[in-house]
Amino acid sequence: MASMSSTWEVRFSNSKQLPYFHDPSTGASSWEPPSELSDSQIRSLPGAAQYLGGGASATNGSSAGGHAGQVRASHLLVKHRESRRPSSWKESNIIRSPAEAEEILKGHLTSLGANPTPEKFAELAKVHSDCSSARSGGDLGFFGKGQMQKAFEDNTYALQVGQLSDIVSTDSGKHLILRTA
Numbered sequence: 001m002a003s004m005s006s007t008w009e010v011r012f013s014n015s016k017q018l019p020y021f022h023d024p025s026t027g028a029s030s031w032e033p034p035s036e037l038s039d040s041q042i043r044s045l046p047g048a049a050q051y052l053g054g055g056a057s058a059t060n061g062s063s064a065g066g067h068a069g070q071v072r073a074s075h076l077l078v079k080h081r082e083s084r085r086p087s088s089w090k091e092s093n094i095i096r097s098p099a100e101a102e103e104i105l106k107g108h109l110t111s112l113g114a115n116p117t118p119e120k121f122a123e124l125a126k127v128h129s130d131c132s133s134a135r136s137g138g139d140l141g142f143f144g145k146g147q148m149q150k151a152f153e154d155n156t157y158a159l160q161v162g163q164l165s166d167i168v169s170t171d172s173g174k175h176l177i178l179r180t181a
Helices: 038-042 049-050 098-112 116-127 130-136 149-158
Strands: 009-013 020-025 028-030 071-078 139-143 166-170 173-179
Touching: 071 098, 071 116, 071 130, 071 149, 098 116, 098 173, 116 130, 116 173, 130 139, 149 166, 149 173
Parallel strands: none
Antiparallel strands: 009 020, 020 028, 071 139, 071 173, 166 173
């Protein structure tokens, strides 16, 4: 799909103060990196160096670290039929109930144990997360206040570095959040 990668570019949203991905040939836009692109293809997109940071991938923020007041987290998202977009890279039509999504996450909490390592969390997220960040082990990079859904943000900021959240509900679905910085 190399021909598709040449149509995407990285732009910057003035309202959200975040980079996003835009395909001028189709008019499609997404906050998430296009799933058909590898990290190296994303880094080579027009606008990537300017808006994603020199050489950093779209999903891990600045390679040197975040700015003051920012946190870094990884998450494992399980979507359900009431999610705002009930589809993912794994399933085109998600029909599970919110209760079923929560049960899935309870199983992941059990398998992670009391003191999960970032590596163990990343392994689970790569296989089980419904977010495109799965390919980077669920890493969302650095973010600041107002950049994530409120419940997600509030729970992430309440965690200590290395701490795992309980199940968090947002419009996107149900999450486990591991604060990494």
